[in-house]
Amino acid sequence: MNIEFSKGLDNPSFDETYDPRVNKKTLQNFLISEAIDSNAQQISVVSKKSIVDKMSVISEPVSLSWHDINVFTKVSLKHRKKTDPKPILRNVSGCVKSGQLMAIMGASGAGKTTLMNVLTQRNLSEIVVEGSVKLNGRMANANSITALSAYVQQNDLFIGALTVREHLIFQSRVRMDQYISDVTRKDRIQQVLQDLGLTESSNTMIGKPEDVRGISGGERKRLAFASELLTNPSIMFCDEPTSGLDSFMALSVVEVLRDLAASGRTIVCTIHQPSSEVFTIFSHLLLMAEGRVAYLGKLEKAIEYFSTLGLFCPNNYNPSDFYIKQLAVIPGNETQTKDKIESICDRFADSPYAKEAIPPQSCEQFIYSSKEELEIRRNVYKSSWFIQFWALLWRSHLSVMREPKVTRTQISQTVFVAVLLGFIYWRLELDQSGIININGALFLLTTNLSFQNAYAVVKTFCIELPIFQREHNNGMYRVSAYFLAKMLAEAPIYLLLPFLFVALFYYMVGLNSGLIQFLTCALISVLVANTACSFGYFISCLTSDVTIALALTPPVMVAFLIFGGYFLNNDSVPVYFVWFKYISWFYYGNEALVINQWHNIHHIDCQTNTNITQEVTNHTITTSCIPDGKSVIRTLHFSEDNLTRDITALLALILVFRSMAYIALFTRSTKR
The missing domain is CATH 3.40.50.300 (P-loop containing nucleotide triphosphate hydrolases)
Structure with missing residues (x-):
């Protein structure tokens, strides 16, 4: 039958x-090590x-x-x-x-x-x-x-x-x-x-x-x-x-x-x-x-x-x-x-x-x-989860360290783009025209970190997927051990490069000179970069082809970018797209950077020929200029009380995107 x-x-x-x-x-399985005596070309009788x-x-x-x-x-x-x-x-x-x-x-x-x-x-x-x-x-x-x-x-x-x-x-x-x-x-x-x-x-x-x-x-x-x-x-x-x-x-x-x-x-x-x-x-x-x-x-x-x-x-x-x-x-x-x-x-x-x-x-x-009866084996793995994890972490670390071309390219790209943008936005003045320039520089910081880091990882799992599927199907390691080891092996790069970018870019542009503001900006930038990495990991695990992954990434990221609060005012988002704004790391990153930059700026130089009318807290105020940083924040319909919320949201998005990446990879692992 x-x-x-x-x-x-x-x-x-x-x-x-x-x-x-x-x-x-x-225990006798590996006594074979004493059994073979051979050279590189021939095994003796x-x-x-x-x-x-x-x-x-x-x-x-x-x-x-x-x-x-x-x-x-x-x-x-x-x-x-x-x-x-x-x-x-x-x-x-x-x-x-x-x-x-x-x-x-x-x-x-x-x-x-x-x-x-x-x-x-x-x-x-x-x-x-x-x-x-x-x-x-x-x-x-x-x-x-x-x-x-x-x-x-x-x-x-x-x-x-x-x-x-x-x-x-x-x-x-x-x-x-x-x-x-x-x-x-x-x-x-x-x-x-x-x-x-x-x-x-x-x-x-x-x-x-x-x-x-x-x-x-x-x-x-x-x-x-x-x-x-x-x-x-x-x-x-x-x-x-x-x-x-x-x-x-x-x-x-x-x-x-x-x-x-x-x-x-x-x-x-x-x-x-x-x-x-x-x-x-x-x-x-x-x-x-x-x-x-x-x-x-x-x-x-x-x-x-x-x-x-x-x-x-x-x-x-x-x-x-x-x-x-x-x-x-x-x-x-x-x-x-x-x-x-x-x-x-x-x-x-x-x-x-x-x-x-x-x-x-x-x-x-x-x-x-009865003494030699076959035993039931429910677990096909030979080693524990921790042994698998450390072995995979060791291999992934070696793989990352031995890609000098990739590492040098990433460092060179970070330094070049940071210095280039730094010269473009060199020492912006804290005046009315400088408001737009500074906000543009902050949003460009978010955008560059997002695209640079998402593209850096979007091919990661696509390239290694055949190796992963073969090894996992052979019962060598669990999906969770592989995924976590891969994340941790690459984490130092995506922590250090965003910090390096901010260290070069921040003072060249002339942003808020306080040390706390600089460190906060660096923290937000690292979170933005790692959220973008997490999104890139998700796309990489979701698709099995590099070409598809590269084609899918830009349009989705552009959709997130639109709701970042720069190209579309935060208060102008259509009601049916509000939910999309709240899953955009561009929105949280941009708002956090704007708050960090402006919340303790108490005076902005004013030119008398400027006439700006803004609606603030249900009152129409006509003024010749934006007088301080808090007014800049309100102009963009951001709230300075949201800094902690934005940082927490970025951490949550990192966790969510990586969890989705893991689920996608786990789903692929079930296909033998």
Whole structure:
């Protein structure tokens, strides 16, 4: 019977997850550090045997089975009557047991990646999945698979500012059990570096392929593999593990996979065009064609099965190339080749090979005694929240400190704009014409700090979102730990730069010369800058694309700016937009700066040719000038009693925008 595939804990039958590794043998998990003796290029036969000997006792075996998997594209409500769901996988069943190294192969579009996504319960939001996936015969969910497995994905995503060793140190902190000693972690890291040939590049910055030079593409692939080997998982999923590697290193990587499987792990790989030497290392083979199973079983029996179909592999011919050739849809001859593929799949389903390889609904390979009964594991995280937070804060701090171009650019921009505006508004006179100029300078201060800081962070989460989603879905850390660490790592910049701007701008313009007024202005400016940052974080978490984030930010900020009390008098805001004024940090920041500037100015020089009529407190007063600072405040329909309220409102907006950013990021994290 088909069972609707469930995500997370929504389905009660998926409520409990278990981790066979959580038992008395867990402390043995990292004794492997003594088992490997390798150099940067080759793993010796002796060390490989040692790997198998040592690792065979450190994990409980786990078998993985999947039953009657059917996958369809989602059809929108608008097109449901016109378009039927397109099948991607059709009645796919299989099983891979502990100690087996299975290769999933097939031509482009055969369904390899979709099947891998179903097995790992990732990237399923755009498809409809039916069927069941089981671990040791028990229903699996996303948490249980995450707790038991490691997933080496094809795309290499790293924080480019870290070195290879620093990346592995971070991984060890958040992925290895928290009671593991630092010495054991260090030994494990060194062992993995040697095993994957990364010792010489261990202190090299990872870099960014499109920007900062770092390690090579092959080294990036090996680093992705090393990251997963740290945790010594029971199941490993590898998506194109040899992609980007030369033939020798590809062979070495697959040999390591073979030895890991021999030690009791269950390993599933998708692989594309392996060499004949690499291909023969796999113990089992799953051939996919047009979303169906064309063959499943032992590698050596595949030739035998195809021979029964009258398809013979030539001598001195790579068997993997032969299988792909037989199962590929040839352009210009689609109908004939598709009929051939359907025939191969149908004949396999009725063959003894299928009966031997395709599991029944129960695929329980191991029977545990009461003493070895699997324990329930509800929490997929290996480390506590505080360990995750400090590890993320350390990584984020390194990332910020190692972006000297960005830091220098931000400092240069702050100094340049502050000095430029300072000269434009140089030493304004405290007279009637100076009132407008000073108020303009104050509003320009608010505007510049807002746009500069919002744009500085609006790309932050967009850029790191793929890395965050991958790491979070791997059970490495909680959303709250990541979000808070990111905020705190960047906080010093957005505290110091606004203060630097005010320190240069304030006295050049000739604003209120009192020390208290200067410090208050600096405080308000820092709050305005951080409110804008919080808004930028929210936009960054809300969108997944940098272009969309940059396009969305200006019009929303301009809407806030209009209600700041400079372009539109505070008393002239339409009643249906009053609510918008009260969520605009431009309004609170501008009012606070105006109050701070004018509330203790008791005399303003007057020119007799000025004639100003203003309505103040329900009385019409005709005067030749605005006599003092309090009158300036009333002219703008601000209240000098609102200074504390404005500062409190800015603090509240910082909290609100960051809370909204966290909710947006948390929502994205639930999409696997």
